[in-house]
Amino acid sequence: MTVTVTRTTVPEHGIVRYASIGGLDLEAGGYLPEVTLAYETWGTLNADASNAVLIEHALTGSTHVTRGDTDEPGWWEQLAGPGAPVDTDRFFVVSINIVGGCYGSTGPSSPAPDGAPWGSRFPLVTLRDSTVAEARLADQLGIRSWFAVLGGSMGGARALEWAISFPERVQRCGVISIGHASTAEQIAFAQAQTLAIRQDANFKGGDYYGGPFPEDGLALARRIAHITYRSAAELEGRFGREPQAPESPLHGGVLAARGRYQVESYLDHQGNKLVRRFDANSYIAITEALMSHDICRGRGPLPETLARSGARFFVAAVDSDRLYFPAQSRELAAALPGEVDVHVIEAPIGHDGFLTEIGQLGHQLRAHLSA
Ligand SMILES: CC(=O)SCCNC(=O)CCNC(=O)[C@H](O)C(C)(C)COP(=O)(O)OP(=O)(O)OC[C@H]1O[C@@H](n2cnc3c(N)ncnc32)[C@H](O)[C@@H]1OP(=O)(O)O
Ligand SMILES: N[C@@H](CCO)C(=O)O
Structure with a gap:
C-alpha cells in the first residue's frame, strides 16, 4: 500500500543528507528496521578525523544549526559558523535529527515496512537509543572520537548520554540547560x-x-x-x-x-x-524520549556513572530558567570528577536563553573549546 505521508517537515534548503544505519533494537524492547538519520555538516573533516564536533538539537529543533552554504539561518546561527565559537573553519560540525523526529530522520510519520506511516505503531525510542543510532552514523562518517559533543536542553541530555554511553568517543562534552535526569516536575x-x-x-x-x-x-x-x-x-x-x-x-x-x-x-x-x-x-x-532522560538508569549512582566518562565537561545554565533549574546543573557539575564550573547565563528570558543569549554562551564555549 502506498500512502502519502503528510506532516513530514523536512527542511528544503537542500543540504540535509540522509544515512541508512540499519535496524535498531530499542531499550524498551521494540525494534525499528531500516532507520534513516538526517544530518547536516559544516566545515571539513581533517585527515585524522580529530576535529569533529557534534551539535545536538533541542526538542523542536532541526539539523539546521547554522546557515552554511544556504540563506536559511539556523537555530544557533551566531554560535556556529566561520570564526564563531564553534568555528567551522576549524571544526567539522555535524548535527543529526533525533530518531522519532520530523526533520528527516525515521519517525512516526515515516513509512513502516508495510508502506503505511508508523503512526500509533511507532515504538518508544529513548535518548539512549538515539545515541546508539548516531554512533552508527559517526562510524559511517569516519569519526571514531568527537572532539566535542554539545547541546542545550534535550540537546544537552543527548550530549551527556553520548559521553556516558560511549566514553571513548567523546573528548569534550557541553551540557547546557539540563540536569542528569528529567525530574518529576519536568515529566x-x-x-x-x-x-x-x-x-x-x-x-x-x-x-x-x-x-x-x-x-x-x-x-x-x-x-x-x-x-x-x-x-x-x-x-x-x-x-x-x-x-x-x-x-x-x-x-x-x-x-x-x-x-x-x-x-x-x-x-x-x-x-x-x-x-x-x-x-x-x-x-x-520526542517528549517521551526526553522523559526517559536518566543517565544513571541501569548504571548506578551519579558520581560512578559520570566517572565512566573521561571527557572534559562544559556545564551551563540560564539563571532565570524555571524548567531546568541552574541547581540541577550545579548538581551535575558537583558530581563530575574534578572541578567543573557552571557557567551562568544571566538573562531574564528563562529556559530559551540557551537559544537567545548567544553572546554569553559563545564567549564561555569558545574558551572551553580552545583550552
Ligand atoms: C525549519 C525550522 O523552523 S527548524 C526549527 C527552528 N526552531 C528551532 O530550532 C527551535 C528553537 N527555536 C525556538 O524555540 C525559537 O525560535 C526561539 C526560542 C529561539 C525564539 O522564539 P520566538 O518565538 O522567535 O521569539 P519571541 O518570544 O520573541 O516571539 C516572537 C513571535 O511572537 C509574536 N508575538 C509577539 N507578541 C505577540 C502578541 N501579542 N500576539 C501574537 N503574537 C505575538 C511575534 O510577532 C513573533 O512572531 P514570529 O515568530 O511569527 O515572527
Ligand atoms: N524552544 C526550544 C526549547 C526546548 O528546550 C525548542 O522548541 O526546542
Missing part, C-alpha cells in the same frame, strides 16, 4: 503536553495521517511548553496585563467570544507557529 509538564495532543479528537490514537491534523492538541502542548520556556518576569515585562487591542478580555464570556490579553494572543501565536512546522506524533515521541 509532569511533559505529560500535560502529550495528553493535550492525545485528547484532540483528530489524533485518532496517532493514526491521523491522511486526515485532519490534531492542530488544537499540538498548539495547546506548545502553549504549555512555551510558558515553561519563559520566565514570569519576562512575560510580565513584555505583556503585563495589556489587552490584545482591539480585543478586550473584559468583554464576552462563556458563550460569546471573549477578547484576549496580549500574553494569550502571544501563546496562541506560538502554538499555531509550531503546528505549521511539526508533527504531533513526533512531538509525543
